[in-house]
Amino acid sequence: MTARASFRERYEAAAAANDSLLCVGLDPDPSRLPPGTDVDAWLRGVIEATSDLVCCYKPNAAFFEARGSGGMEALLQLIEGIPDEIPVLLDAKRGDVGHSAEFYARAVFEVLGADAVTVSPYLGGDTVEPFLAYEERHTFVLCRTSNVGAGELQDRALAGNGGARPLYLEVAARANEWNTRGNVGLVVGATYPEEARAIRELCPDLLFLMPGVGAQAGELEAAVRAALDARGGGIIVNASRSVLYPPGGGAEASRAEAQRLRDALREAVHCADRSAPHAD
Amino acid sequence: MTARASFRERYEAAAAANDSLLCVGLDPDPSRLPPGTDVDAWLRGVIEATSDLVCCYKPNAAFFEARGSGGMEALLQLIEGIPDEIPVLLDAKRGDVGHSAEFYARAVFEVLGADAVTVSPYLGGDTVEPFLAYEERHTFVLCRTSNVGAGELQDRALAGNGGARPLYLEVAARANEWNTRGNVGLVVGATYPEEARAIRELCPDLLFLMPGVGAQAGELEAAVRAALDARGGGIIVNASRSVLYPPGGGAEASRAEAQRLRDALREAVHCADRSAPHAD
Numbered sequence: 001m002t003a004r005a006s007f008r009e010r011y012e013a014a015a016a017a018n019d020s021l022l023c024v025g026l027d028p029d030p031s032r033l034p035p036g037t038d039v040d041a042w043l044r045g046v047i048e049a050t051s052d053l054v055c056c057y058k059p060n061a062a063f064f065e066a067r068g069s070g071g072m073e074a075l076l077q078l079i080e081g082i083p084d085e086i087p088v089l090l091d092a093k094r095g096d097v098g099h100s101a102e103f104y105a106r107a108v109f110e111v112l113g114a115d116a117v118t119v120s121p122y123l124g125g126d127t128v129e130p131f132l133a134y135e136e137r138h139t140f141v142l143c144r145t146s147n148v149g150a151g152e153l154q155d156r157a158l159a160g161n162g163g164a165r166p167l168y169l170e171v172a173a174r175a176n177e178w179n180t181r182g183n184v185g186l187v188v189g190a191t192y193p194e195e196a197r198a199i200r201e202l203c204p205d206l207l208f209l210m211p212g213v214g215a216q217a218g219e220l221e222a223a224v225r226a227a228l229d230a231r232g233g234g235i236i237v238n239a240s241r242s243v244l245y246p247p248g249g250g251a252e253a254s255r256a257e258a259q260r261l262r263d264a265l266r267e268a269v270h271c272a273d274r275s276a277p278h279a280d
Numbered sequence: 281m282t283a284r285a286s287f288r289e290r291y292e293a294a295a296a297a298n299d300s301l302l303c304v305g306l307d308p309d310p311s312r313l314p315p316g317t318d319v320d321a322w323l324r325g326v327i328e329a330t331s332d333l334v335c336c337y338k339p340n341a342a343f344f345e346a347r348g349s350g351g352m353e354a355l356l357q358l359i360e361g362i363p364d365e366i367p368v369l370l371d372a373k374r375g376d377v378g379h380s381a382e383f384y385a386r387a388v389f390e391v392l393g394a395d396a397v398t399v400s401p402y403l404g405g406d407t408v409e410p411f412l413a414y415e416e417r418h419t420f421v422l423c424r425t426s427n428v429g430a431g432e433l434q435d436r437a438l439a440g441n442g443g444a445r446p447l448y449l450e451v452a453a454r455a456n457e458w459n460t461r462g463n464v465g466l467v468v469g470a471t472y473p474e475e476a477r478a479i480r481e482l483c484p485d486l487l488f489l490m491p492g493v494g495a496q497a498g499e500l501e502a503a504v505r506a507a508l509d510a511r512g513g514g515i516i517v518n519a520s521r522s523v524l525y526p527p528g529g530g531a532e533a534s535r536a537e538a539q540r541l542r543d544a545l546r547e548a549v550h551c552a553d554r555s556a557p558h559a560d
Contacts, residue, residue, distance in 0.1 A: 025486065027380065037381040040490040065387035076349065093376045095400055097427040101369075102340040120375055122402045122422055122431025142402055149404025150452065159437040159444045159498035167447070170436065241512035 005184065007115040007138035008207065010087040011236065015055035017085065020262045021224075021233070021269065023056035025091065025211070025240030027079065028063050030244050040074050044081060046132040046244060049251035050258040051083050056116075056236050058209075060091040079113050087115040089209065089236070093142065094131075095120030109134045116140060118209070119189055121171045138183050138207065141175045143199060144168040146189025146212030172199045175206060185209055190223040190237060197226040199226050204229060211238040213261070221262075224268035232272065237265055281554065286463065287395040287418035288487065290518065291365040295335035297365065297486050300542045301504075301513070303336040305371065305491065305520030306358065312525045320354050324361060326524060329531040330538040331363050336516050337394075338489075340371040353494040359393050367395040369489065369516070373422065374411075375400030388412045389516050396420060396469055398489070401451045418463050418487065421455045423479060425470025426492025442547040452479045455486060465489055470503040470517060477506040484509060491518040493541070499542075504548035512552065517545055 005013075015021055024046070028039045041167040047057065059078060064071035079088050090112060094104040108117045108131075116138035119128055144154055154171075157164035175184050185207035188196050196208070208227050213220055220237070227235045239261050246253035285293075295301055297403040303327070308319045327337065335556055339358060344351035359368050367538035370392060374384040388397045388411075399408055434451075437444035455464050465487035468476050476488070488507050493500055500517070507515045520542050525534035 006482055029379075029383075060376070062374075062376055062383035062387065065352075066383040066391060067350045068387075068391045072345075072352045073349040078514075091376075091380075093374070093400075094342075095375065095422075096340070096371075096373045097425060099309075100340050103340075103342035103346040107342065107348075111346060111348045120373075120400045121400050122400050122433060123425050123427060124432035125433070126427055126429035145377060145403050147403060147406055151292075152404035153402060153450065154404070154448070156447075156450065157439040158447075159439045164439045167433070167436075167438075170433065174432065185353065189534075270536050271431035 004136045006136040007087050007089075008084075009154065010115060011055055011138075011207070012233070014086050014166060015233065018052055018054060018126050018262070019266060020053055020055050021235055021237050021265045022054050022262045023058050023089065023209070023236045023238040024050055024243050024258060025196050025238050026059040026063075026242045027244065028247075034249070040078065043078055045251040046274065047082060048189045049255040050243065051086055052147045053255070053258045053262045054086060056087050056089055057082050058089045058091050058238055058240075067203065072130060076112055080125055085250070088113075088273075089116040089118070089138070089140070089201060090114035091118050093118050093120055095123050096126055097123060098130065101127050103161050105130045109137050116185070116275060118142065121174065125174060128178055128184075132178060132181060133181055135181050135183060138185050140185035140187050141178075141206070143171050143175065143186040144192060144195045146191045150189065169202060170197065172202045172206075176203055179206065187211065188227060190227075193222040193226040196223055200227055206234070208236060210235055211240075213237055213239050213242075220264055221268040221271065224265060225272040228269065228272055232269055239260075284416045287367050287369075288462070290365075290395060291335055291418075291487070292513070293373075294366050295513065297440070298332055298334060298542070300333055300335050300545060301515055301517050301545045302334050302538060303489070303516045303518040304330055304334050304523050304538060305518050306337055306339040306343075307453045307520045311541075313342075314529070319357065323358055325531040326534050327362060327447040329535040330523065331366055333535070333538045333542045334366060335466045336367050336369050337362050338369045338371050340520075356392055356546065368393075369396040369398070369418070369420070370394035371398050372402055372461050373398050375403050375407060376502055377403060377407055378410065381407045385414060389417050396465070397421065401437060401454065405454060408458055412458060412461060412463060415461050415463060418465050420465040420489045421451065421458075422450050422466050423455065423466040424468050424472060424475045426471045429468065437531055448475065449478060452482045452486075457547065458487065467491070468507060470507075471499065473502040473506040476503055480507055480509065486514070488515045490515055490519060491520070493517055493519045493522075500544055501548040501551065504545060505552040508549065508552050512549055519539075
C-alpha cells in the first residue's frame with residue numbers, strides 16, 4: 001500500500017488539473033429518472049460528462065445498498081470505472097466498535113477500492129482508528145452537517161474548563177488529535193459559514209468535505225471563504241442532486257451544471273484570495 | 281405493513297417462549313474458523329443449535345460487507361433462514377441525512393428484511409425518522425456503548441439550565457421524544473451498570489440492546505439489574521464471540537455457551553425481581 005499515492009495527493013492533483021474544488025455526489029435515485037432508465041449506464045454518462053470538471057466523486061452507499069447485492073456489485077463496478085485521475089470518496093458514514101470497524105474499513109478500502117470514506121465520531125477515536133490505519137486513504141469525520149436537525153446534538157454546548165464549546169468543535173478538536181498520519185478530514189456543511197470558520201480556525205490543516213451546496217452563488221461564496229485553508233485550498237465542495245437531476249435531464253445538462261458550480265467555486269476562491277490578509 | 285407483528289411483540293413472544301433475554305450476535309470472522317470452513321453453513325449450524333435459547337439474532341453488516349456483493353447475498357439468505365419465531369436485528373449503525381437515510385431504511389427493512397436496526401444519533405432526529413416510519417420495525421439508537429473510547433464524547437457533560445448531564449443522557453432524552461410510535465430502542469453497553477441505571481430512569485419504556493457481555497456472571501447480573509424495566513424485561517443482552525467461537529469450536533459448544541448465558545440471565549432477572557421494591 002506504500003506505493004499508492006495518498007488520497008490527499010490525488011485530490012490535489014485532480015483539483016489542479018481541472019482547476020476545480022467540485023465533487024459530484026453519485027446518489028442514484030431511480031424515482032428521479034425516466035422509467036426504464038439503466039441507472040448504471042446513466043451514472044457512467046454523468047461521470048463521462050463531468051470528469052474534467054471535478055476533483056472527486058462521492059458515491060453514497062445508501063442508494064446502492066437499497067438495490068440489494070446487485071447494487072453492491074454495481075457500486076464496485078462504478079468505482080472501478082471512474083477515471084484513475086479522479087479519487088473516489090465513499091459516503092458511507094460508518095461507525096462501529098473496533099473489530100466491526102476493521103471489517104467496515106476492509107469493505108470500503110479493500111473490497112470496494114474507495115480512496116476515502118465518511119465516518120461517525122459518536123463511538124470515539126478507537127472506532128475511527130481502523131480506518132486511519134489505511135494510511136494512504138482519507139477518513140472524513142462527521143463534524144457539523146447540513147441537515148435540518150444537525151444542531152440538535154452537534155450544537156449543544158459542552159461544559160468545559162475554559163468555557164463551553166459546542167459538540168461539533170469538540171469533534172473537530174478530537175479529529176486534530178486523531179490526525180497523526182495526516183489522513184483525517186471533516187464533514188462540514190456548506191450551509192453554515194460561521195461554523196465552518198470556527199472549525200477552520202481550530203483545524204488549519206484538515207481537508208473539509210462540504211456537502212449541502214444550494215443553487216445560490218452567495219451562499220457558496222460565503223462557505224468557501226470561511227472554509228479555505230491558508231493555501232487557498234483544503235476543501236472539497238459536493239453537489240449531488242443539482243448535477244445529477246438538472247431540469248430537463250441528460251448528460252449535457254449535468255455537465256453544464258457542474259461547469260457552473262466549478263466556475264462559481266473558482267470565482268469564490270479567487271475573491272477570497274484577494275481579500276484574505278494572509279495571501280502573499 | 282400493518283398486519284405484521286411488531287418487533288417488540290415478536291421479541292416478547294420469543295423471550296417468553298424460550299425464557300430468554302439472550303441475543304446471539306452473528307459476526308462471522310473467517311480468520312477465527314478452521315481454514316476452508318463454509319462460513320454460511322457454519323452460521324446456519326450456530327442458529328440451528330441455539331434458536332430455542334434466544335430472543336433475537338443480531339447479524340452485523342460489517343462482516344458481510346467485507347465479503348463484497350456475495351456477502352450481501354449471504355446476509356439476505358441468512359436472514360431469510362432464521363426461524364420465523366426469532367426476530368432479526370441488523371447491527372448496521374447507519375446514520376445519514378434524510379434522503380440517504382430513506383434509502384438505508386429501505387435497504388435494511390425492505391431488501392434485507394430485518395425486523396430492527398441500530399443507528400447513530402449524531403446527525404439528529406430528522407435523520408432517524410426515516411427508520412421510525414417503518415412502524416412495526418424497531419430502531420435502536422446508539423446511546424452509551426461498551427468500547428474503550430465510548431466515553432470520549434458520550435460522557436462529556438453538556439452545559440444545561442438545570443445542571444450538566446452527559447451527552448449519552450441527552451441522547452436518551454431525545455430518544456424518548458422520538459418514540460412517538462413506540463418503536464425506538466437504545467444501545468446501552470452491558471459493561472456500565474451505573475450508566476445503564478441512569479438511562480433506565482430517564483427511559484422507563486424503551487427497549488435496551490446491551491452488547492459487551494463478558495464471561496463473568498457478576499458483571500452480567502449488575503448490568504441486568506440496572507437495566508431491567510418495571511416489568512422485569514425490556515432488555516436484549518447480546519453475546520457474539522463467546523457463543524460463535526467457544527473453546528474447541530463446534531455447534532454443540534456454541535449451544536452450551538448460549539445455554540450458560542441464557543441461564544445466567546434468567547438467574548439475574550430472578551434475583552432482581554426478588555430484590556426490586558416495585559415487584560408485586
